[in-house]
Amino acid sequence: MTAPARLIAVESVSKRYVTSSGPVEALHDVSLTVSEGEFCTLIGPSGCGKSTLLGMLGGLVYPESGRILVDARPVTGPDPGRAATVFQDPGLFPWRTVLENVEFGLELAGSAAARRRSIATALLGPLGLKGFAEKYPRELSGGMKQRVAIGRALAIDAKILLMDEPFGALDEQTRVLMGEWLLDIWRRTRKTVIFVTHSLHEALFLSTRIAVMTARPGRIKSVLELPMDYPRSMESPELVALRAKLWGEIREESLRAMQ
Amino acid sequence: MTVLAVRAGLLLVVLGLWETVGRASNPLLAVPPSAVLPALRDLLLLRSYPDLPANVLLTLREIAAAYALAVVAGLACGFALGFHWLIGRAWGPMLAALYAVPAVVWYPSLMLFFGLDAASKIAFGFLLGFFPVTLAVLAGIRQVNPHLVTVARAYGAGSLTVFVRVMVPAMLFTLVGGLRTALALAVVGVIVGEVLGSKRGMGALINHAYGLLRTADYVALVLVTLALVVGSDVVASLVERRARRWNE
Structure with missing residues (x-):
């Protein structure tokens, strides 16, 4: 079996925003690679730069330093031939x-x-x-x-689907059903998905890999592999343990973000 | 049907009142509908004012010119103010202040600059029609949801595509409303201009009849003008409905 090709490479990317109260560092030295066919979730506290990172992958936001390769070519602007974006507001x-x-x-x-x-x-x-x-x-x-x-x-x-909290504005029940539906779509189309969410449930239910980001300035804190089969039961001992671990990491960062 | 019935009822009441009051008043100042009808017939048969068609045509041409200028200049000015941050900040408030001045105060100077003929009427109609177009463009641009622009850009749209596929459809409703208002105001501008000082055109005829106390002819001329205005608004509303359908 050949290893799946590496499709996305984020290489030490940093980004600062200039606001009226001075510069804010949104991302600091973020590196991440995603292979073809993966469902990779970015999770982290509010304002940790997950959406900024996704915007960079979609070519809507430019990194200040570092670079982003999609399909072995640097991202220089929106390129629907390589990646399609879904926003929280359907637009x-x-x-x-x-x-x-x-x-x-x-x-x-x-x-x-x-x-x-x-x-x-x-x-x-x-x-x-x-x-x-x-x-x-x-x-x-x-x-x-x-x-x-x-x-x-x-x-x-496009090979890649970038999803920025696509179910964030929906009610809990709809959200769960939409997650099941998306899983089905993903398994049928074999797209590579980068998925930003706040929801632990969504992340554990859908992802092959979860990247936890730190509070601002956003860095990749840890990456969890989820080799379990689909559809997953959230009550399985494996997922319960993983959920506790994930929550521990996010809790720490969320507390930092609140201070 | 009920609406039509109520409307007809109201019209009858108004005509009835008019007839009663008109008969009781000084015939030089007030004419009942029964006296207007013969005057209207004489007018339309070109007996009282044989040059009516030429005057109607002149007024229509002035309206068309004033409106075309107002639309072109209003669109250009609106987009310049809306898209260019500096121009918008520098001139936007001045424009709003100018709009607040009753436009008729400019008319004497327009007559000085453009003379007593058609040009000053066109200029006045233009002045009245220009502001609603400009303001509709500005309001329309503010209405465009910036997120939709982001979505279009994410799908590879450049500036021109964003303008054509997102801005214009998002603005269309407001824009067409402004264009319709502008037509109504261009008509007002031209006719008011003619009434205030002109030798030709519908307004001049109205002024003539009124000045000679030919009140029945005067009312008949006003009715013809009314038909012109209503007609132009009907055309505008048809265009508006068409635009709305295209919009959907």
Whole structure:
């Protein structure tokens, strides 16, 4: 068996933001590699720079020092050919129907109307949005909106899916169901997912690897491997033990972040 | 149907009151509808004012010119103020202050600069129509959700694509509303300009009839002007509905 190819390399990246009360160091010397097909979760206290790191992978934020390689090439700006981003706010275009929203990335990529229509239509089933093609975002629930946003990301068929707290604004039940749904999608499409979350449950339920980040300035505190099979039972002794360990690490950092 | 019935009822009441009051008042100042109808007929048959078509055409041309200028300048100015931080900060408040001045105070100087003919009317219609377009662009730009711009950029959109695919559709509703208001105000500007000082155009005819105390002709001319204004607004509302459909 050959080892999966390394797809993402974050190499000693640092980033400072200039605010009115002086510079704030968001990330300090962060290094991380992710292999193809992994589901890698970034978890850490608020303001630890997880979203900044994800923004850098997506080319929306530039590192101050260090570099980021995706598919062996440095990231210089948004490149939907390599990575598709899903944000916490679904950010659907209210004047577009569900189908047209899913088609958005394909449209920008210059794909022909018939082709993008057939790709988007084929996605509606797995998205659980059959029969909603012609609906507008305002007619959808929060979970459905986020599924449309994920569909928009899947439609362009990039290898990497960057997800910035995609279920953070949903209620607990919807969140759990969306996690199960995403797991199914991920296992079918074999995308490489980088997933930012606050939720221990989400991280343990979904990830092949969890990177815990420290309080600001964000660094990688530890990386946990999760070799267990899917779907996982949160009551299994392995996960219960892992959960305790993970909580211990995050608790420490969250306490620091609160001070 | 009920709306139409109520509307017709209101119209009948108003006409009835008008008829009663008009008959009881000084016939030089007030004319009942029964006297307006013959005047309107004479007007439309070109008996009282044979040059009516030429004047209507002139007024329409002035409105078209004033509106076109207002739209072009308003869009350019609005986008410049909205997109350019420095220009927006420097001139935005000045523009808002200018808008607060009753526009009619500028009219005497417009007549001095542009003369008594069409140019001063176009300038006045332009002045009235310009502000709503500019302000609608500014309001529209503020309405664009910045997150949608981020999303579009994440999908590889450059500035032009962001403008065409995100800004314009997000602004469209506000923008079209401003364009409609601007048309109504350009019409007002041109006609007020003609009434205040002109030899030709609908406003000039109105002024003429009024000055000679030909009150029935005056009212008939006002009715024709009303038809013009309502007609232009109907056209504008059709465009607005079309834009809304495109928007969806």
